[in-house]
Amino acid sequence: MSGASTARNYRLADYVESHGRRHRGLICPTDEFWEAAAEYSANPRDKVALSSSALARERITQAETLALAAAEDGEGAALSHLASWIRENRKEEDPHTCYELAADVGDAVAQVEVAFRAEREGKLEKAEGWYRKAVDQDSRRWDAMVGLASVATQRGDSAGAAEWYDRALGAGFFGARAVEDQARWLAGRGQHELALLLTGYSFRAGNAEAFTGLAWTYMYKDTTRAIEVFEYAMAEGDVNAPKELCWVLEQEGRSDEADHFCEIAVGLGETNALRGLGMIRRSKGNHRGAAALFWRAYNNNLTYALFELAHLREEQGDLKRAERIYRRAANEGQPGAAEQLVRVLETRGRTQQAELLAGSSHECLEALALARAARGAYESAEQLLLGQVAKGHTRLLVTLARIREQRGDTAGAERMLRRALDAGVPFAARRLAELLKDGQM
Numbered sequence: 001m002s003g004a005s006t007a008r009n010y011r012l013a014d015y016v017e018s019h020g021r022r023h024r025g026l027i028c029p030t031d032e033f034w035e036a037a038a039e040y041s042a043n044p045r046d047k048v049a050l051s052s053s054a055l056a057r058e059r060i061t062q063a064e065t066l067a068l069a070a071a072e073d074g075e076g077a078a079l080s081h082l083a084s085w086i087r088e089n090r091k092e093e094d095p096h097t098c099y100e101l102a103a104d105v106g107d108a109v110a111q112v113e114v115a116f117r118a119e120r121e122g123k124l125e126k127a128e129g130w131y132r133k134a135v136d137q138d139s140r141r142w143d144a145m146v147g148l149a150s151v152a153t154q155r156g157d158s159a160g161a162a163e164w165y166d167r168a169l170g171a172g173f174f175g176a177r178a179v180e181d182q183a184r185w186l187a188g189r190g191q192h193e194l195a196l197l198l199t200g201y202s203f204r205a206g207n208a209e210a211f212t213g214l215a216w217t218y219m220y221k222d223t224t225r226a227i228e229v230f231e232y233a234m235a236e237g238d239v240n241a242p243k244e245l246c247w248v249l250e251q252e253g254r255s256d257e258a259d260h261f262c263e264i265a266v267g268l269g270e271t272n273a274l275r276g277l278g279m280i281r282r283s284k285g286n287h288r289g290a291a292a293l294f295w296r297a298y299n300n301n302l303t304y305a306l307f308e309l310a311h312l313r314e315e316q317g318d319l320k321r322a323e324r325i326y327r328r329a330a331n332e333g334q335p336g337a338a339e340q341l342v343r344v345l346e347t348r349g350r351t352q353q354a355e356l357l358a359g360s361s362h363e364c365l366e367a368l369a370l371a372r373a374a375r376g377a378y379e380s381a382e383q384l385l386l387g388q389v390a391k392g393h394t395r396l397l398v399t400l401a402r403i404r405e406q407r408g409d410t411a412g413a414e415r416m417l418r419r420a421l422d423a424g425v426p427f428a429a430r431r432l433a434e435l436l437k438d439g440q441m
Helices: 002-008 013-021 031-040 042-055 061-074 077-089 097-105 108-120 122-135 140-154 158-169 174-190 194-203 210-218 223-235 241-251 255-267 272-283 288-301 305-315 319-331 337-347 351-358 362-374 378-390 395-404 411-421 428-440
Strands: none
Touching: 031 061, 031 288, 042 061, 061 077, 061 097, 061 174, 077 097, 077 108, 077 411, 077 428, 108 122, 108 140, 108 223, 122 140, 122 351, 140 158, 140 174, 158 174, 158 194, 158 305, 174 210, 194 210, 194 223, 210 223, 223 241, 241 255, 241 272, 255 272, 272 288, 288 305, 288 351, 305 319, 319 337, 337 351, 337 362, 351 362, 362 378, 362 395, 378 395, 395 411, 395 428, 411 428
């Protein structure tokens, strides 16, 4: 009975989906498919999803066609997504037209983008209009509320600005985060007092990392001001501030002060201060001091500090001790520990043990393949990955490309990345662009 019951849980559709993922997942649909989708898809949301899929495969023309078709049906999300993609990947192109088209059909994300650009250009009336449309379209657009507060401030309307800031802050964390983003933008424009004031509002509204965000806006440009922000945050009761201040002071070479604030942080329960301080000291060659901090962090229940300790032993060339630490982490069930242990076993030449531990896990097999490639066993590494790709783990095509690039096979790397692009693997397009750019240099 149990076997018959289990059998009835499977549907023909399950087989079709499995077959499609394994045997068709690497094939990008032809132009005719995208054109038919743009013309005949009845639901504009389907066009949005298909536009995103086309974009993931860098079928830009087809993505734009689908996005425009969705916009004609009153759905602007695809155009907004296309605009964001252009801004991220085509620095020479201006995505503003796509944002404006999306804004016209009511996409709140695009409306905020159009408003923000108008604000930067000093077109406050236009900015206010678009910010208000975004709020009307989506009452949770806290960034639009903050934009309206910013416009009011520039017009000298302090009461109006306070009203919009209060509305955003009253929404909880996400509204407070939008106010923090505004504070960081103001800091970049030299409006430090207002930036600090808004950061305080954001912190008190539930954004525990508000002061940290502002301080790191200043780091490497005005470290003194960053330290002042952390000190102010401590006075406001920010338990993150001593930890962050500890790390900054260590980077500045002020180790005694770093130790002092590390102890304060640990006393407040921020034991990650120990791990971060250890990482900085490890980078400066203070291995003994770093190891002591990592062990102390681990013994204070920060279990993933073991990874940093193992990394330290690897830097020292002590793979035997690194293996013991990774094995300990794996036995504790820490995520990622098995992959690291497989890598070290393979590196130490204990291939059979590495294979046995990797089993059928594609994450562990990827680690095994990379370790083999690192010692020059390229063919074996590629066979491991190709077997996993055939099972539907198309992300590993990017790893294959990396290995082929290591062995000097740029053309082979490009082929793998184009296959990954056809399969819609995230970041394949960017990695391909980087490879082609490097080949032109």
